[in-house]
Amino acid sequence: MPHILEVHRDGLTISTDPHRLDLDTICDFLAQSYWAQTRSRRTIQRSLRHSLVFGVYDQERQVALARLVTDFATFAWLCDVFVHPDYRGRGIGKWLMETIQAHPNLQGLKRWVLVSRDARGLYSRYGFTSLQTPKRWMEKFNPDAT
Numbered sequence: 001m002p003h004i005l006e007v008h009r010d011g012l013t014i015s016t017d018p019h020r021l022d023l024d025t026i027c028d029f030l031a032q033s034y035w036a037q038t039r040s041r042r043t044i045q046r047s048l049r050h051s052l053v054f055g056v057y058d059q060e061r062q063v064a065l066a067r068l069v070t071d072f073a074t075f076a077w078l079c080d081v082f083v084h085p086d087y088r089g090r091g092i093g094k095w096l097m098e099t100i101q102a103h104p105n106l107q108g109l110k111r112w113v114l115v116s117r118d119a120r121g122l123y124s125r126y127g128f129t130s131l132q133t134p135k136r137w138m139e140k141f142n143p144d145a146t
């Protein structure tokens with residue numbers, strides 16, 4: 001089990017405690033996202049259960065999320081990053097990225113990956129680049145998965 005991390009700043013908390021997650025809030029946001037509009041509640045719940053989750057909380061209200069799929073040894077996939085619209089532009093996205101990369105169980109990984117349509121400028125600050133060897137990468141994509 002990974003270490004449960006909790007950090008505080010400006011009255012907000014980042015926590016990796018899965019028990020704090022607000023499934024309704026996460027489902028609402030993903031329903032409005034461009035990448036997971038059709039993801040079912042059941043799939044969302046299962047994905048959270050098997051991920052390292054970073055929730056951001058204003059008191060008890062969840063205001064942001066990032067999810068990592070990782071083996072804690074070699075690889076991490078960063079996904080489902082969102083900040084509630086009311087809380088954007090205050091540095092929460094950057095704080096999340098700094099906190100994720102500082103997590104003690106994620107040190108020394110060979111590779112981190114993510115897919116982003118328009119937030120590449122955020123991630124490039126933290127060392128993410130375009131694929132260095134795109135011809136080697138393959139994917140199996142199922143557009144009908146929900």
Ligand SMILES: CC(C)(COP(=O)(O)OP(=O)(O)OC[C@H]1O[C@@H](n2cnc3c(N)ncnc32)[C@H](O)[C@@H]1OP(=O)(O)O)[C@@H](O)C(=O)NCCC(=O)NCCS
Pocket residue numbers: 081082083084087088089090091092093094095115116117118119120121122
């Ligand atoms: C992208 C997102 C997570 C950023 O969170 P945030 O808390 O508003 O970001 P921050 O306040 O920490 O600032 C992010 C920095 O990255 C930059 N940036 C680059 N691309 C960006 C983008 N598409 N959206 C927001 N910021 C972006 C900002 O300009 C800002 O830089 P600055 O400090 O020099 O002004 C948030 O806007 C969001 O949830 N968007 C909708 C969902 C989404 O697109 N998620 C990413 C999917 S990969």
